[in-house]
Amino acid sequence: xxxxxxxxxxxxxxxxxxxxSGASLQIAPGEVHALIGQNGAGKSTLxxxxxxxxxxxxxxxxxxxxxTVLTSPREAQATGIATxxxxxxxxxxRSVTENVMMGYEPKRFGVLINWKEAHRRTRExxxxxxxxxxxxxxxxxxxxxxQQLVAIARAVSLDARLVIMDEPTSSLDASEVEVLFGVxxxxxxxxxxxxxxxxxxxxxxxxxxxxxxxxxxxxxxxRAIAGTTKLELIAAMLGRDTDEIAEAGMTEFNAGMSGAExxxxxxxxxxxxxxxxxxxxxxxxxxxxxxxxxxxxGAGRTEAARAIFGVDxxxxxxxxxxxxxxxxxxxxxxxxxxxxxxxxDRKAEGIIPDMSVRENLTLALLPKLTKSGQIDRxxxxxxxxxxxxxxxxxxxxxxxxxxxxxxxxxxxxxxxRWLAIDPDVLILDEPTRGVDVGAKREIQGIIRDAVARGxxxxxxxxxxxxxxxxxxxxxxxxxxxxxxELTNPGITEDALVRALAHTEGQAA
Amino acid sequence: xxxxxxxxxxxYLSRNPQSVAVWxxxxxxxxxxxxxxxNFGGAYNITSFxxxxxxxxxxxxxxxxxxxTGGIDLSVGxxxxxxxxxxxxxxPYGIEVALPGAVLAGIGFGAINAVSxxxxxxxxxxxxxxxxxGAKGGALVISGAQTISVxxxxxxxxxxxxxxxxxxxxxxxxxxxVVIVLWVVLEKTSLGRTVLAIxxxxxxxxxxxxxxxxxxxxxxxxxxxxxxLAGVILASGFGAGQPLEGIGWExxxxxxxxxxxxxxxGGLGSVTATVAGALLLGLVFNILNFxxxxxxxxxxxxxxxxxxxxxxxxxxxxxxxxxxxxxxRKEAT
Numbered sequence: 001x002x003x004x005x006x007x008x009x010x011x012x013x014x015x016x017x018x019x020x021s022g023a024s025l026q027i028a029p030g031e032v033h034a035l036i037g038q039n040g041a042g043k044s045t046l047x048x049x050x051x052x053x054x055x056x057x058x059x060x061x062x063x064x065x066x067x068t069v070l071t072s073p074r075e076a077q078a079t080g081i082a083t084x085x086x087x088x089x090x091x092x093x094r095s096v097t098e099n100v101m102m103g104y105e106p107k108r109f110g111v112l113i114n115w116k117e118a119h120r121r122t123r124e125x126x127x128x129x130x131x132x133x134x135x136x137x138x139x140x141x142x143x144x145x146x147q148q149l150v151a152i153a154r155a156v157s158l159d160a161r162l163v164i165m166d167e168p169t170s171s172l173d174a175s176e177v178e179v180l181f182g183v184x185x186x187x188x189x190x191x192x193x194x195x196x197x198x199x200x201x202x203x204x205x206x207x208x209x210x211x212x213x214x215x216x217x218x219x220x221x222x223r224a225i226a227g228t229t230k231l232e233l234i235a236a237m238l239g240r241d242t243d244e245i246a247e248a249g250m251t252e253f254n255a256g257m258s259g260a261e262x263x264x265x266x267x268x269x270x271x272x273x274x275x276x277x278x279x280x281x282x283x284x285x286x287x288x289x290x291x292x293x294x295x296x297x298g299a300g301r302t303e304a305a306r307a308i309f310g311v312d313x314x315x316x317x318x319x320x321x322x323x324x325x326x327x328x329x330x331x332x333x334x335x336x337x338x339x340x341x342x343x344x345d346r347k348a349e350g351i352i353p354d355m356s357v358r359e360n361l362t363l364a365l366l367p368k369l370t371k372s373g374q375i376d377r378x379x380x381x382x383x384x385x386x387x388x389x390x391x392x393x394x395x396x397x398x399x400x401x402x403x404x405x406x407x408x409x410x411x412x413x414x415x416x417r418w419l420a421i422d423p424d425v426l427i428l429d430e431p432t433r434g435v436d437v438g439a440k441r442e443i444q445g446i447i448r449d450a451v452a453r454g455x456x457x458x459x460x461x462x463x464x465x466x467x468x469x470x471x472x473x474x475x476x477x478x479x480x481x482x483x484x485e486l487t488n489p490g491i492t493e494d495a496l497v498r499a500l501a502h503t504e505g506q507a508a
Numbered sequence: 509x510x511x512x513x514x515x516x517x518x519x520y521l522s523r524n525p526q527s528v529a530v531w532x533x534x535x536x537x538x539x540x541x542x543x544x545x546x547n548f549g550g551a552y553n554i555t556s557f558x559x560x561x562x563x564x565x566x567x568x569x570x571x572x573x574x575x576x577t578g579g580i581d582l583s584v585g586x587x588x589x590x591x592x593x594x595x596x597x598x599x600p601y602g603i604e605v606a607l608p609g610a611v612l613a614g615i616g617f618g619a620i621n622a623v624s625x626x627x628x629x630x631x632x633x634x635x636x637x638x639x640x641x642g643a644k645g646g647a648l649v650i651s652g653a654q655t656i657s658v659x660x661x662x663x664x665x666x667x668x669x670x671x672x673x674x675x676x677x678x679x680x681x682x683x684x685x686v687v688i689v690l691w692v693v694l695e696k697t698s699l700g701r702t703v704l705a706i707x708x709x710x711x712x713x714x715x716x717x718x719x720x721x722x723x724x725x726x727x728x729x730x731x732x733x734x735x736x737l738a739g740v741i742l743a744s745g746f747g748a749g750q751p752l753e754g755i756g757w758e759x760x761x762x763x764x765x766x767x768x769x770x771x772x773x774g775g776l777g778s779v780t781a782t783v784a785g786a787l788l789l790g791l792v793f794n795i796l797n798f799x800x801x802x803x804x805x806x807x808x809x810x811x812x813x814x815x816x817x818x819x820x821x822x823x824x825x826x827x828x829x830x831x832x833x834x835x836x837r838k839e840a841t
Contacts, residue, residue, distance in 0.1 A: 053715070074717030089715045091708030093775035098701055103718050105698055112696040154716075 002065070004029045004193050005050075005162060010059035012045055019045045020217045022059070027162065030191045032184060034204045034225065037214035037237055038436035043197055046214070047164055050195075051083045052076040064161060074103070082155030083164040090151055092140030097122040099139045100154045125157045126150070129183055145176040152183060156192075163187060164195045169203060170434055173296055181207050199436060201230050215239055237437055253444055253470035263287025265323070266425050266456040269308065272317030272327075278303035279480040281317070283458075285425065290447075290457040292471025294496055300480035301460045302344055305427045308458065309341040310334040322424075335364060340418030344429040344460070346407070350414045353403035357395050358384045360402045361413050365420045387416035391446055408439025415446055426450065427458045432466060444470065464493045474499075526769030527781040529827035534788045537795065545798040553794070555677055559668070559745065561790040562683040563588070563738040565783055567757060568764035569687055570734025572782040573694070573727040575765050578707040578774030579625065579632035581728065584735040585757030586643035587617045589750060591739025593647050596656040596749030599664035606664055607740050614736020615729050617643055622725040636728075640758070647751035656749035668745030679741045686737065690730075691779040699723055707774020764789055767823050788823070792816050 005027040012020040020042045027033045037043050048054045050061070052070035061068050063079060070076045076083070090099045097119050106117040122135045129149050139147055148168060155163050165184075169177050184207050187194055196208055204211060205225060213221035213236040221236045267285040272278065278300045285291055293301040306312045308319070310328035319327035321337055328334040331341070343349040351360055361384050362369060369376050369383075384398045391412045395405055402410055411431065418426055428447065432440040444466070451457055461467045467474060474486040476499045484499050541548040567584050574581040591610040598606035617639055624635035658664050672681045694700035702723040705713040713720050738757075743749045762772075768785035770777030796812050799805060807815065 051715075072717070073715050074719075077717045083715070085715065089709070089712040091705045091712050091775065093708040093771075094701075094704055098705070102701060102705055102713075102716050103698065105701070112692070113698065113701070115696075 002029075003027060003062075004031075004064060006060075006062040007046070007050065008060050010046065010049060010061070011057045012049060012054060013057055018217055020049075020056075022218060023214065024219045025050075025195075025212055026222070027193050027195060028210075029161075029193055030188055031210065032188055032194045032196055032208045034208040034211040035195055035197045035214065036199075036201070036204070036211060036233060038438045041214040041237070041436075042217040043214055044166070045217075047083070047166060047195070047197070050076070051081060051164065077158055077160075080159065080161035081164065082158050082160035082162070083166070084148070084151045084155055084168060085166050090139055090147060090154075092147070093138055095137060096126075096133065096135040096139050096142070096150055099150055100125060100135075100157060102154075104158065121157075122153075125153045128156075128186075129153055130179060145172050148172060148176075149179065149183070152180070156183075156187065160192060162193045162195060164197070166197045167199065167434065168196070169198065169200060177203070199434065201233055204233075205230070213237055234437055253448060253466070263289075263454060266321070267308065268318075268320040270318045272304075272307050272319065273315045273480075274303060274307045274312040275315065275480075277480045278307055278312075280482070281307065281477075281480075282482060283308075283475060285456040285458065287424075287454045287456055288451055289473075290451055290459050290471045292467040292474040293458065293460045293477060294467060294474045294486075294499065295477035299477040301477055302429055303480065304477070305341065305429055305458060305460060308334075308425075309339055309427055311341075335421065338421070338424035339427065340364070340421060340423040340425070341427040342411075342414055342418060342429060342431055344433070346411060346414065346434070351402050351410055354401055356399045357388070357393070357402050357405070357413055358398040361387060361398075361416050361420065364417050368421070383420055387420060391416055391419075392442055406436075406439070408435040408443070411435055411439070411443060412446070415443065419446075419450060423455060425456045425458070427460075429460045430462065431459070432461070432463065464496055468493050468496055525830050526771070526776065526827060527778055527784075528769075528830050529823055530768050530781050530784045530788060533823050533826065534784050534791070537788065537791050541791070541795050541798065545795075545802075548798060555671070555680075557790065557794050558680040559677040561786060562677070562679040563741045563745075564757070564760060564764065564790060565786045566683045566686060566734045566741075567738045568761040568768075568782050568786040569690055569779055570731035571758070571761040572765045572768070572770055572777055572779060573690070573703055574632070574731045575762070575770055575772060576694075576703050576707045576774050576777040577724055577727050578710070579724070579727065580636060580762070581621065581731040582633065582636040582758045583617060583621060583639035583643055584731060584738075584761055585754030586640045586647065587614050587732060587735035587754075588739040588742060588757060589752065589754035590614075590617070590643045590647040590650075591736040592743040592753065593651045593656050593739075593749035593751050595664070595740045595743040596658045597650075599658040599662055599743070602662045603664050603667050603740075603744070606743075607667070607737075610740045610743075611733050611736035614732040614734070614739065616732070617735070618729040618732020621732065622728040625728060626721050626725050644754075651749060651751040653751060655751070658743055658747050658749070660747065665744050665747060668741055668743075679745065682737070683741070686734070687779060687783060694779050699726060703727060704775055704777065707771070707776070709775070760789060761786075763820055767820065767827075769827060789816065789820070792819050 003026045005025065008024040010020050010023040023042055023046055025035070025046060035043050045054065049056045052072045052075050055071065063081070068079060070079065100122045101118045105113045106121065108114045119135050126133065126135070131146065131149055133142060133146065139150060168180060172180060184194055196204070198204060208225050211223060211225050211228065211233065212219060213233065215237060264287050265284055266287055267283070269281060269283045272281040281304050283291060293304055295301050303312065307314060310330050310333055314327050318325065321328070328337060328339065358380065362380050366375065369380055387393070388395065388398060393412045393416070394409050402413060405413070415431070431447065432443050435443065447457060459467060459470055468491050472488050474491060474496065475482055476484045476486065486495060486499065547553055567588065571581055571584060591613045594613045595606045595610040598609045621636050621639050624630045625632050667678045671677050694703065702713065702718045702720070705718055706720055706723055710720060742753060764785035765782050766772060767788060768778060768781035770782060793812060793816065796807055796815060800807060
């Protein structure tokens with residue numbers, strides 16, 4: 001079979017540091033091809049070379065039977081390569097139509113945009129994806145899922161031969177993922193190739209034909225997905241043995257196995273409500289315990305975390321902290337009470353991109369580091385140094401801007417930020433989202449160690465294995481209410497899925 | 509939900525809540541003026557008001573394009589002063605030479621800004637601050653720090669002092685045409701949409717394959733050209749090139765743009781609302797003058813500035829309330 005895309009021997013270095021050395025990638029026409037690898041393996045760099053964002057230092061790119069040198073995203077689009085980036089690269093202030101049509105608007109007299117036609121075409125394109133929305137409204141007024149589908153619609157409308165999807169499902173819920181998969185299958189049937197990059201390995205088995213694995217800037221494996229196991233893929237990504245991994249379990253967690261007595265009650269919530277999204281939430285968290293919050297997107301998990309941390313005001317309900325009645329009114333009060341909250345949206349609510357690793361790490365700690373208005377710099381450095389080593393944060397030095405770190409390492413800095421205040425309670429909302437397999441295990445290990453020291457953890461995660469293996473108890477939520485509680489040991493993914501499915505049944 | 513292409517005021521306002529405040533306030537002020545002062549709606553007041561404010565309208569609209577990309581142009585006032593001197597020197601050759609000459613000079617300063625921002629990657633605030641100082645110094649140098657009288661024998665002063673077909677002053681006709689063209693550029697061309705997209709997200713725009721550099725350069729050239737046109741109107745209307753004028757014009761222009769609901773961070777903006785913003789700020793002065801004319805109270809020029817500042821604050825507050833109310837309604841649904 002003639003390949004649509006053939007990249008071989010691709011080299012790329014940034015400031016002398018090699019990001020890719022001899023990487024290759026082949027994609028057949030009408031194929032859904034997965035590209036996997038840890039963060040820093042070179043996937044993003046390879047994609048950016050393919051889409052004209054970066055220039056390659058060496059190697060050959062053959063697209064559609066001709067050697068190509070792509071020098072700009074525009075050129076790549078014109079050649080038939082469209083990309084949907086991990087961070088949605090759309091303009092949320094502008095209308096849906098503009099985001100779909102931008103740069104390719106239908107014109108009258110060759111100059112003036114024919115808005116009527118543009119809106120009509122946009123509606124038509126979106127209707128193919130089963131979306132019926134007001135295309136004149138700003139894109140930002142719609143959910144992330146819709147925005148994602150709009151990005152895909154844009155790509156498809158450009159008559160792409162190859163559509164690159166970088167982590168397309170990371171912000172979608174289960175039903176939206178189904179819609180997306182439908183779209184991907186539709187593309188395949190239409191003879192369009194899809195390069196599918198995802199950390200969610202389960203997805204790959206559902207829609208991909210072949211999978212290419214990268215590690216340390218090289219292509220290490222390419223195989224048909226049929227007949228492959230998840231374990232083999234993880235092993236290829238990590239460069240480890242399959243047996244070794246099977247032995248250790250999929251996560252670093254081992255919940256409910258220690259059998260140790262749980263300590264004093266840290267937090268007790270009764271009948272907490274903050275609005276329609278959280279209604280009558282109960283929870284008792286003890287020292288050295290991980291409570292998982294289960295549920296689908298919008299079930300009220302994040303709302304529960306926000307209520308506990310004093311972000312949202314309670315409409316009703318009682319909260320006791322270490323036996324003291326009274327809810328936390330503000331995040332500042334929560335931090336003073338020894339609470340830490342790792343938010344779901346690392347980019348928007350967590351890191352301050354242009355600040356250094358050091359500054360990001362000690363933000364929540366500054367009041368404690370300050371003596372009579374002076375920040376104790378020596379102590380600060382000592383602390384930062386300690387956490388960089390303890391958590392294995394990969395950074396050139398503590399003054400490196402955090403935006404230059406990989407997602408996993410950014411997340412570790414944020415974890416360190418909260419660990420540094422020596423917390424009693426840690427609320428972790430999707431702590432390993434968008435993080436590669438290796439970093440994921442390291443982060444899970446960090447959480448496990450904190451719990452062993454007596455920290456109480458509230459864990460929210462969309463990854464079943466993480467919550468099933470990690471939580472001592474799982475509180476399952478649906479539409480802002482608690483539907484059931486599961487206790488480890490003994491929770492299986494099946495049991496959790498059944499609990500969720502059950503709630504779905506009730507809702508319908 | 510199906511939407512049609514017919515103009516629906518309610519839909520327009522619900523999609524452009526940031527522009528609601530300026531239109532409502534403008535209408536209220538006009539109504540207030542019409543009811544309170546006898547000559548407010550008279551032809552003389554209207555034409556002299558528009559004639560004087562045409563300079564600010566054109567500068568504000570140029571500024572609006574720059575701000576929509578997320579940039580700023582602080583040089584417009586100085587450039588207008590500089591080009592008014594150029595226009596005065598060129599006035600003996602007639603308006604047909606002086607006008608393009610001065611506008612080209614303005615575009616020249618715009619080109620310096622464009623190169624600084626696009627090629628040299630200097631932040632717009634700094635780049636245009638440098639141009640502002642340069643243009644101001646340049647105006648003083650070429651004029652010897654004197655006002656330069658225009659040639660009254662040529663047709664140059666027609667632009668600022670006479671009316672087209674005895675109805676509208678030439679200045680407002682020219683500015684009106686330019687504003688309409690720019691409205692079309694913003695609303696109906698890829699260039700205009702790219703300007704807005706850049707302000708909404710420069711990286712996203714690049715990755716969408718838009719011509720980001722070209723559009724960014726365009727807005728600075730445009731703003732320079734608009735300042736050049738304002739310089740021509742200034743020289744023509746007052747009969748002299750004015751090297752010392754233009755101080756604080758950039759701030760008035762920014763105020764007009766912001767009152768019109770254009771986001772200072774870019775991505776959202778409107779030509780028509782900017783014009784309304786410029787008219788609104790001018791109208792406050794106009795009404796204060798009428799109030800002084802009635803003799804009951806008398807505001808000094810200094811107090812007028814204070815009142816205008818307070819008024820500006822009130823409109824922005826109003827605008828913020830409209831936006832906040834809309835957010836709440838969105839949450840509720």
